[in-house]
Amino acid sequence: MNVTGRLIACGLLTLSFSTVADIDEQIEFEQLDFELVSLSETDTRVVRWRDEQGQPLTAAHLSPKAHQGKQALLLKSDGEKRNFIQSIETSFVGETLNLSGYIRTQDISQLAGLMIQQFDFRGNAIGFEFLKGLTGSTDWQQYQISTALNENTSSIRIGGFVVGAGQAWFDDLSVTVDGQDIALAKPYKPTLLAADTDTEFHSSSQINFDNVSQLQIDNLSKLAQVWGLVKYYHNAVAAGEYNMDAELFRVMPAVLSATNADQANQHMSDWLAKMTKVEACQPSCVKRDTNVALRIDLSWINDSARFGTKLSQQLQHIVANRRFESHYYFGFNSSMGVAVNNELSYGQAHQDTGYRLLALFRVWNLVNYFAPYKSLTTSPWQQVPQKFIGQFVAAKDKKQYEQALSELLSQLDDGHAYLMGDRGNQLVDLFGEQLAPVKLQYLEGQWVVSANLQPNTNELQVGDVITHIDGKSVKAVEQELWPLLAASNDVSRYYALQSRLLQTDKPQLTLTLASKKAVTVATVPIAEVYLQVLQPIALAEHHVIDGKVGYINMTTLKPEDVAPLMQQYQQLPQLIIDLRGYPLGSVWTLAEHLFAKPKVIAKAQYTNINTPGDFMLQDVEVGIDNPNPYRGRIVLLANEESVSQSEFSLMVLRQAPNALVMGSQTAGSDGDVSQFSIPGGYQSQFSGIGILTPNEQQTQRLGIVADVEVTTTVEAVKAGKDEQIEQALILLNSDKFERLVSSKSARL
Structure with a gap:
């Protein structure tokens, strides 16, 4: 799971006020252009819109830097989440609800976008969709998200958000149902049954x-x-x-x-x-x-x-x-x-x-x-x-x-099945309210400092190996936490440990290093650094290496950007496609450029509604008839951060004629999730669709097995090197590549 996926798990996109019933009742969305400031000269509240605490927005949230008209809504954040929302007490007859709007961003460190939530008549969340992948600085551009209307929906909430530092302007929102303006859509209220x-x-x-x-x-x-x-x-x-x-x-x-x-x-x-x-x-x-x-x-x-x-x-x-x-x-x-x-x-x-x-x-x-x-x-x-x-x-x-x-x-034994509470999966009652501002990686059987997030407050160095935490061996701490972690295999369980080893209620921790040196690290409230601790390795943006290797970062590649990027890379002899993180759903479009014709790349197991517990088998096909697919050599990069959709993408792309997977064992959690509520205000999920290879072989728990194994070393972390990229470039230019391609059918 990359930053986007972690935002949900961390609760950073969870609205923190109570239920829909607490919001002023209304049956249509209003003030979508943010032009009306208030209802009177003495009332500075922005009509209809509220913040992440459920409080009315004020004129201070408005900016003259509008897409059109006099003003737009502005969200500023110094690292915390910021939301603006509006709710209506109805649903609509139709299949799809669409929210569009213009967004301008400046220095967004994590994510900004639009969101739609659906609630049943009790106020329980039953649907959530949000815009993915909007970071950095961008000029005004229209974005949209869509979600299927749930037949049990009684109320709908729309809005926007900023997660991490930065600011974003929002203007000229529009809501439609099946392409028709929401003002013309027929309201719908679900019929209450005896169970309700x-x-x-x-x-x-x-x-x-x-x-x-x-x-x-x-x-x-x-x-x-x-x-x-x-x-x-x-x-x-x-x-x-x-x-x-x-x-x-x-x-x-x-x-x-x-x-x-x-x-x-x-x-x-x-x-x-x-x-x-x-x-x-x-x-x-x-x-x-x-x-x-x-x-x-x-x-x-x-x-x-x-x-x-x-x-x-x-x-x-x-x-x-x-x-x-x-x-x-x-x-x-x-x-x-x-x-x-x-x-x-x-x-x-x-x-x-x-x-x-x-x-x-x-x-x-x-x-x-x-x-x-x-x-x-x-x-x-x-x-x-x-x-x-x-x-x-x-x-x-x-x-x-x-x-x-x-x-x-x-x-x-499913990496999807983690527990989430009112603060996402921070679970402070269980693990503690504080966190050391240190990012760890499990490398070569050791816990290694891969980033010191507050280097001015402690003496830790990148590459330091930690052996003890407050006098207790790190292995003993591992054993205590091991049964509490959702993971499909040991690799993903160690990955989950990265954010738990240094979570505590103590104001400081003493970390003993392999050098025997003891370093005292002050902890901070978990909300300040949790997202940074979970931040995946920084991947480069799309670029051409040495004039002949096209590098594709799947964690930032949007479906609509695939065609122009592949047009640019079509004549290059080699590609590196990086899946060490969570992609944005572009694999289906990318496959159309890599395959000459449609191809069955997996088998999916779906629930049979007539016999709960039985699962039907169905082919999963990607690609189109393409007389001119990309024909060069391809290396796909994978590691423990390759999870779920990333693993599915690896399954798809490795079946391109000249593609090999390089890296280390993936998380082994493949298949779309089914989410559910748990008494006490908790949520979780599990892999609800089974994904098998075309030969009906298991991938869950095993992960995607690399054709060439390359693991990250402690020395590489110290030196700031990306060994997998380096080895991929060597493989692409070696005779070994063709030998591995010719024998890979036995490994699919």
Whole structure:
């Protein structure tokens, strides 16, 4: 994940005021040209617009440097986030909402742009889109973003932002629905279902207890399975007749009170009997598709010894007679990944045992039914409820609750599955409010200082090797943090450690170096340096090396810039395409210039809506008929910062006829994410689409294996050298290149 991706994880684009209900109600966007300052001479507030704290903007936010008219809105930042927003209490009939506007920037260090958020009737965020890649200094230019309208949207928020230092001017915004001005669009409000209006447990689960017996753990583990199957397979639940959180809190007390397994089974059976009867589906029963790549194992519902004969039969009946074409709790996003719907995040879950157990049950079942990679976890996913129930019951404060959630999510072995709270993934209750202003890299089995962000305050030098933190060996600190990190492999886990090793509540840390020297480093509030600590290695902009090698930085290449850049590079004999960071979605367009004809470059596993847990297999094709593709040599650069879309891009581009991958192991987290809420105001996600090679080989956890391995060394960091670029230039001009190309089919 590069800067753009990290902004979401760090919470830097998260609006920090409460819910849509707190904003002045209005049903249409106004003041999109920022010409009206106030409603009266004594009122200096900018009409309709608010800042990141929910406070009205004032005339101080306006500037005469307008795109047209008298004034534009100006956001200035010295490193903090700055937002301006406006909300309306409605949605619209249509497919796509578009926000466009003119933006001018000056010295933007990180990111500026536009954003759209969608909320359901409860105020829960259910959609977020923002402009990516706008940095530096630019003159007035029109930009736009689009998002699919969610059928559950009750309110919409639009605005702009600046992250990092710099300033940006915004003017002449425009909002359309399916290309039509929003003033002409038909308003839409979702119909509330019985599940929406069941609010009995919205403020408390009414379940609190301190200790749990082994019998209760066994019975709760069964309840997790039964509740999840009913949630995703029962026809009435799919239709929105039941709030399944509330149903869990209604049946859980009886299950907890059971004095043996049979009683618990009976309580669950009685609960099911009260729900809407599932009618026999004949002759319209759902038939399992034959093109199933992954088939969920539901054989446990036949285990009458464990669940009892009656409950087992009820579960079998629900599965056999399912028939729904849409579902209240899930759907599909624009990438055909699972969209998790109608999940409440509630309030102070760390103070409520029922909410905490709901968090465990929700995460476990989402993964069980919608994660294509659950069979790749180190610990069997079926054992997770038994393993974690005691820990979730015992978590009595935010730190313990965040620890339980982090350890649970780490069981997915999925780098996408990190925990986010109200300050993104800073998680200060768990890891601390302070951070040493030092960037680390794990190189050659050692922790190395790769950047000192405040060199005037300490004696650390780039290249210093750290062995101890406050007298504790860095290996011991690693072991403490290891179970809390979301990662697909060891490489990505070490990468995640870079920002955690020096996060603390202490005002200073003493770092012992390999030279035995002890250096005291003052820590600072985490918000001041977190983004800089996470900043990926600085990559060069597009340029030509030695007059013959075209260098492409995929982290800044926009789809619309591909054609002119490739026209410039078309006659060059060699390319270096750098994917050591997160790209901007340009791989599809770039592939059209590298392939002579369309090509299947991957297989994708998609959820089958009729049988949750089954995954269908589909070819992923890129390219067009191009009689004149680029024919030169290509080296693709990769490392631990190549994650998700970057890894997919590597999969695509390495199949160009003369392309090789050089670098080190990638993060091993490939596939579009499915996001969801967790009780307590937390969010997370998991890889919701499985990505395989064209030969149906696994990439998750393994990453993209380089044709030529080149790792960064401590000496290179000290010298400020980019060894991968240097080695790529050597490879491009060697006979070894052709030998590797001729043999690479065996490695695809």
